[in-house]
Amino acid sequence: MRLRIGLVLLVLLLPCVNVQAHTPNVMMSILKADGPAPADIVETAGFVEGDGVKFKMSDTANNSSMRVSIDLDRDGVFNESSDYFSSWMVYDCQYDDNGTLLNSDCIESVVFYFNGSNGSGTYNYQVEKMVNDSHTNFWINTIFVGLDNHEEPGLPNVGECFGAGCEEVGVGSDDDDNQNRKYISILMVISAVGLIGVAISLIFEKPEYEEKQYLEQE
Numbered sequence: 001m002r003l004r005i006g007l008v009l010l011v012l013l014l015p016c017v018n019v020q021a022h023t024p025n026v027m028m029s030i031l032k033a034d035g036p037a038p039a040d041i042v043e044t045a046g047f048v049e050g051d052g053v054k055f056k057m058s059d060t061a062n063n064s065s066m067r068v069s070i071d072l073d074r075d076g077v078f079n080e081s082s083d084y085f086s087s088w089m090v091y092d093c094q095y096d097d098n099g100t101l102l103n104s105d106c107i108e109s110v111v112f113y114f115n116g117s118n119g120s121g122t123y124n125y126q127v128e129k130m131v132n133d134s135h136t137n138f139w140i141n142t143i144f145v146g147l148d149n150h151e152e153p154g155l156p157n158v159g160e161c162f163g164a165g166c167e168e169v170g171v172g173s174d175d176d177d178n179q180n181r182k183y184i185s186i187l188m189v190i191s192a193v194g195l196i197g198v199a200i201s202l203i204f205e206k207p208e209y210e211e212k213q214y215l216e217q218e
Contacts, residue, residue, distance in 0.1 A: 026052045026111060031066045031089070033059045035139040036127050042144055049120055049148040052113035055127075057089035063132045065090050070112060070143070071124045078126050086110040088130070114145045121145055 027047055030037045036055070041047050055068045070084040071077070078085075086107075093106035114123075122144050129137040 024050045024052060024113060024115075026054050029053055029055045030058045031055055031068075031127060033061060033064075035137075036141060039139070039141045040144075041142070043146065045144070046146070047144065048146040050113065050115050051145075052111045053143065054109055054111045055086065055089070056109040057091050059129070060091050061131065065130050067128050068110065068112075069126045069128070071126075072118050074121065074123060076124070084112055086112070114143075119145065120147045 025047075027041060027045070029041075041053070047053075057066055059066065065088040067088045068084075068086045069078045069080075072083045073079075075082075077083075087105075087110065089107050089109060091108070093108055094102040096102060122142055124140055124142055127139045127141075128135060
């Protein structure tokens with residue numbers, strides 16, 4: 001019985017220690033003969049920090065190749081020393097009967113994730129096209145990366161006023177909100193440790209109690 005109670009407490013504990021994390025999504029960008037589709041990743045696309053873009057070559061013209069560069073430092077210049085440059089991609093790589101690339105340098109698609117220092121904001125990206133090793137076209141478009149916000153819509157943040165009379169009450173500053181969230185996180189950790197201790201004690205209490213009863217009967 002006590003073991004079951006301990007397991008129930010552990011199950012109840014999981015929501016307290018769970019940290020919401022954004023599962024990365026990957027958006028597809030098809031590199032066609034007349035440029036990438038979609039051309040731009042706009043704000044309404046729901047693309048946020050941690051997500052990635054998969055650029056896939058789809059131009060079937062003979063001897064065509066494309067590459068993508070992203071202006072990560074947003075200085076308006078595509079520079080290989082500070083920005084992202086993909087390898088040159090082709091439409092169809094050759095494989096042997098075992099599914100192994102005949103040319104290990106052959107690439108049909110690349111994926112770039114916006115995370116770390118490459119967070120929210122609007123980035124320019126360039127698609128270059130070559131045919132028979134000569135540049136023929138290039139396109140410059142934009143990618144909008146939104147904030148990865150886990151707060152539930154419609155619920156007040158810590159420090160915010162809600163209900164009657166809120167028009168007269170000022171909203172707390174961002175520093176106050178951050179401080180309050182920090183205290184809540186600390187309290188959640190303390191509660192989690194306490195629940196773990198209770199669960200462990202309940203699990204081991206029954207064997208000790210049965211051993212004591214046995215000794216008294218002797």
